[in-house]
Amino acid sequence: MPQQPVGFVDAVLAVVAEIPPGQVATYGDVAAVLGSRGARAVGQVMARYGSDVPWWRVVRAGGRPPAGHAEAARPRYEAEGVPMRATADDDGYRIDLAACRWRP
DNA sequence: TCGCTGACATCCA
DNA sequence: CTGGATGCCAGCG
Numbered sequence: 001m002p003q004q005p006v007g008f009v010d011a012v013l014a015v016v017a018e019i020p021p022g023q024v025a026t027y028g029d030v031a032a033v034l035g036s037r038g039a040r041a042v043g044q045v046m047a048r049y050g051s052d053v054p055w056w057r058v059v060r061a062g063g064r065p066p067a068g069h070a071e072a073a074r075p076r077y078e079a080e081g082v083p084m085r086a087t088a089d090d091d092g093y094r095i096d097l098a099a100c101r102w103r104p
Numbered sequence: 105t106c107g108c109t110g111a112c113a114t115c116c117a
Numbered sequence: 118c119t120g121g122a123t124g125c126c127a128g129c130g
Contacts, residue, residue, distance in 0.1 A: 008127060027112050031126080038126025039112035045127085047111050055111075066111035073111095 008034065012045040015104075016053040021080045023102035024057045024095055033104050057102075063095035 006014070011034050019025050027039040034042075046055045046066070056073035059065055063084075065073040070091035077084055083096040 028114095031112085036126060037113085037124090040110055041112090041126040041128080043111045044109085045111095048128085050111075058111080060111080061113055069111060 008036075008041065009045045009049055012042050013049060013053050016046075016050070016055065016058055018104075019054065019057040019102050021057075022082055023100045024059050024063075024077075024082060024097065025102040025104075026059060026061050026097070028061060029102070029104070030058060059095055059097075063097045064089075065091055065093070065095065 012030060015025075015030050015033050027042045028037075030042045031037055031039045042058070043066075046053075046058060050058075054076070055066065056069075056076040057080075059073075060067075064070075070093070074084075074093060077095065083099045084093045085096060086092065087094045
């Protein structure tokens with residue numbers, strides 16, 4: 001285990017990269033793994049560096065996809081086999097965390 | 105150094 | 118269930 005002196009950004013990317021296909025984790029869970037409660041900070045990292053990690057596997061509490069990216073994440077969940085339920089929300093769907101929530 | 109922003113979480117009405 | 122308000126954390130100007 002090479003390093004521990006890694007920036008918060010690298011830590012977030014590492015956790016997201018460890019999420020297995022077909023499963024998802026919430027921003028709060030990722031922050032908890034890092035030992036922080038900055039769920040928002042995690043979202044910041046995704047917005048800037050999430051391009052290199054399966055950001056679609058990181059969702060908000062309640063099983064909602066990232067705000068403004070629901071359309072881009074929906075096909076990913078279908079490809080991964082993540083169970084989701086259609087809703088009347090702006091996102092159009094919701095993820096069943098009870099069946100695919102990833103636990104570190 | 106200070107203040108604002110943001111792909112959030114949780115609580116209450 | 119929905120909506121509004123508050124709190125937390127890290128990055129950037």
